[in-house]
Amino acid sequence: xxxxxxxxxxxxxxxxxxxxxxxxxxxxxxxxxxxxxxxxxxxxxxxxxxxxxxxxxxxxxxxxxxxxxxxxxxxxxxxxxxxxxxxxxxxxxxxxxxxxxxxxxxxxxxxxxxxxxxxxxxxxxxxxxxxxxxxxxxxxxxxxxxxxxxxxxxxxxxxxxxxxxxxxxxxxxxxxxxxxxxxxxxxxxxxxxxxxxxxxxxxxxxxxxxxxxxxxxxxxxxxxxxxxxxxxxxxxxxxxxxxxxxxxxxxxxxxxxxxxxxxxxxxxxxxxxxxxxxxxxxxxxxxxxxxxxxxxxxxxxxxxxxxxxxxxxxxxxxxxxxxxxxxxxxxxxxxxxxxxxxxxxxxxxxxxxxxxxxxxxxxxxxxxxxxxxxxxxxxxxxxxxxxxxxxxxxxxxxxxxxxxxxxxxxxxxxxxxxxxxxxxxxxxxxxxxxxxxxxxxxxxxxxxxxxxxxxxxxxxxxxx
Ligand code: ADP
Ligand code: G6P
Numbered sequence: 001x002x003x004x005x006x007x008x009x010x011x012x013x014x015x016x017x018x019x020x021x022x023x024x025x026x027x028x029x030x031x032x033x034x035x036x037x038x039x040x041x042x043x044x045x046x047x048x049x050x051x052x053x054x055x056x057x058x059x060x061x062x063x064x065x066x067x068x069x070x071x072x073x074x075x076x077x078x079x080x081x082x083x084x085x086x087x088x089x090x091x092x093x094x095x096x097x098x099x100x101x102x103x104x105x106x107x108x109x110x111x112x113x114x115x116x117x118x119x120x121x122x123x124x125x126x127x128x129x130x131x132x133x134x135x136x137x138x139x140x141x142x143x144x145x146x147x148x149x150x151x152x153x154x155x156x157x158x159x160x161x162x163x164x165x166x167x168x169x170x171x172x173x174x175x176x177x178x179x180x181x182x183x184x185x186x187x188x189x190x191x192x193x194x195x196x197x198x199x200x201x202x203x204x205x206x207x208x209x210x211x212x213x214x215x216x217x218x219x220x221x222x223x224x225x226x227x228x229x230x231x232x233x234x235x236x237x238x239x240x241x242x243x244x245x246x247x248x249x250x251x252x253x254x255x256x257x258x259x260x261x262x263x264x265x266x267x268x269x270x271x272x273x274x275x276x277x278x279x280x281x282x283x284x285x286x287x288x289x290x291x292x293x294x295x296x297x298x299x300x301x302x303x304x305x306x307x308x309x310x311x312x313x314x315x316x317x318x319x320x321x322x323x324x325x326x327x328x329x330x331x332x333x334x335x336x337x338x339x340x341x342x343x344x345x346x347x348x349x350x351x352x353x354x355x356x357x358x359x360x361x362x363x364x365x366x367x368x369x370x371x372x373x374x375x376x377x378x379x380x381x382x383x384x385x386x387x388x389x390x391x392x393x394x395x396x397x398x399x400x401x402x403x404x405x406x407x408x409x410x411x412x413x414x415x416x417x418x419x420x421x422x423x424x425x426x427x428x429x430x431x432x433x434x435x436x437x438x439x440x441x442x443x444x445x446x447x448x449x450x451x452x453x454x455x456x457x458x459x460x461x462x463x464x
Contacts, residue, residue, distance in 0.1 A: 002129045004039035004452065006030060007120060009080065009136035011043035011066050024267055024304070025229070025370040026134060026158050028346075032232035033448040034064045042067045042120050048076055054119045069119055071112060078108020080136070081307045088135045090310070091170055092159050093271040093365040098310050101171050110139065117143035124151065129455055132183070134158045142182040154185040154455040156227065159367040160394070161193035164200045174204065181217045185455045187227040189367040189394040194226045227451050228398055231373045233443040239347040240354070240378060248344070248351025252298065256355070259296040260421050263356035265349060265371045266363075267304040268341070270314045273364040273390065273407040274301065278321040278337075280362075280413035285329045285336060287414060291421070292329050292336055297360075298352065302343040315341075346374075353378035358420045359387045361395075362407035368394040372402070376435045384432035386420035388413070398442060401434035 012027035034041055045057060045068035052075070056067045071079070082105035090098035116137065121144055124130065130153040132140050141153045167173055177200060180186060188194045194213070201207040201215070209215045214223040239245060252261060262281070266272040277299075285292050301318070305311045322339040329336045344352070353359060359375030372387060372395040379385050389395060389402035396404055403416040 002127045002456070003125065004034075005042060005120075005124055005128045005130045006034060006039055006133065007042045007116065007130065007137060007140060008133035009044050009084070010046070011041050011068050025368065028370060029229050029232070029444050029447070030133065031062075031064065032235060032444045035062060038063075040065045040067060040123070042116075042123065044068060044080075045070050047071075048073050052115060054115070056119060056123075067123065069115070071115070075108060075112050075115070077307075078105050079112035081305070083109035084136045085305050085308050086310075087170070089159070089271075091166065092135060092162050094160075094162055094166060095270065095365075096166055096169055098270070099169070106172065113137060113139040113143050116140055117147060120144070121147045121149060124149065126150065129452065130154070131156065131451070131455070138176055139179040142179040145182050152184050152455050153182075154187065154451060155180065155183040156187040156451060157193065157367070158189065158229070160190075160365055161188055161196045163196050164203060167196070167200060168204070177201065177205065181222055184220070184222060185451070186222065186224050187451055187454075188224070189226065189228055190397055191226050192397075193367075193394075194224055198224060223454065225454060227447055227454075228394065228442055229368050229370070229447045230443040230445075231370050231377060231439065232445070233377060233440055234445075236346070236350065236374060236377050240350040242347045244345060244347040245351040245354070248348035249355045250351075252352055252355035256296045259294055260358070261356040262295065262297045262358040262360050262417065263352055263375070264297070264299040264301070264360045264362075265352070265374075266299075266301050266361075268301045268311065268315055268318070269304055270310055271363055271365050272301075273362045274299070274314065275317050275321060276364070276407055276410070277360065277362045277413065278318060278325065280410040281337070281417075282321070282325045282328075283410045284414045284417050285325065288418065293331075293334060295336060295421070296338065297336060298338045298340070298356070300340045300342070300344065300349075300352070303341055349374065350378045353385075354380060357385045358417065359385060360413075360417075361388065361393060362390045362405060362413060363393050364390070364407055366390070366393040366395070372399060373439045376432065376439045379432055379436075381429075381432070381436075383425065384428050386423055386428055386431065387435060388416045388420055398438050399435050401431040 010027050012031050047070045049070035052072050058067050086100045087105055128151055130151050132155045198209050207215055281297050322337050326335050326337050353375045361372040372389050375387055387402040389404055390407040391404050405416045406412040
């Protein structure tokens, strides 16, 4: 069996399985996927250095070997804060109004991808399978090939691939896609992203794609597929039995004093639809004043990418909105919104989810959204809560038994909240068991296996 070399910008160096933080779905999923295979995880340490040396910090933790490098401050500014998070992230989440196209960002992005390639290449062995992750590293495969890598190299995009009419606003869009086509296998979260990418290749590059979603490109055989990511079901359920999870559940149940709890758990990111969600909850309280004393909305939102202005703004906006709604609706002994800017251990999240009647997940765009799946997994089968889910999360196509809402519409969210609060036990059980089946079957292990098998399997096909 070949060794698996996983590459991503962010590498989670575990501080123990219960560690708290806001690392996002990629780190959570890859940590789990790697524990299952004897692999190496390569990426940025999250630290800065005055001069890039390419020295690696190797660690072995929890069965996973991590190899990380430090980057220079200019790299971090142009590559991570710049091209990745001020250009690609907003564009790929259809926020073209926030996307900034700056030459320095593009240069920094190329430079850091080159630095990744330069450091990673000597570490690889000829029969390693190399699996590159996410929008920070689109050009890495091409950079490795230029250095002579003949390995099977796969790429998985954790965020949506945008529609063609938006994507073409990116300067040098064609160059970016041509570098992506250097991979042997390109994975997306859902069919919509896959279609968007294929349509671009057909219309803009004039490429022919077969019914099997493969194409011949510059003498190589390249395959495109959707591989919806999942949670580490077994690990999450195991954590749910812990003292920490039970204690967290008790904290919410006791302090909510019988009120019906709505929970949101998101990185503080404009793609998560948080201001729209707060407005919808405000409207719910205005429209149904009799429900104010019977409801508690807990929003956990740890800060993310705080060097980027749009992330600082969203934080201010939310503080204002939470303050306004609480100011208008609170009593001396009752506050309807608890807004918390910190991370929690995953076991604690399990307890919070379990104590909540409603899981409110309303991103404006999301590659998948693992929180939706975690909420489902944490429910009590005898008295499950209701998932309210945005139609624009990748998870929506996998979880149709949720109450699917339009996150831009306050009315749509309000109606779903009422329906969820009033939903009879039998209907809750029915919907939940359908959701649970999908969450269990499409877990992170299934995702990893499907991708790796496709990456290996496609190798058997004739090249060129
Ligand atoms: P994204 O990757 O965009 O952040 P996902 O919903 O796919 O969104 O993944 C988020 C992951 O981060 C989930 O596994 C979730 O449990 C975790 N997470 C989110 N907020 C917190 C928090 N406050 N504390 C700890 N973990 C969090
Ligand atoms: C999303 C992205 C990941 C990223 C995570 C957290 O899940 O797809 O690539 O790691 O957000 O963001 P951060 O910028 O803190 O790594």
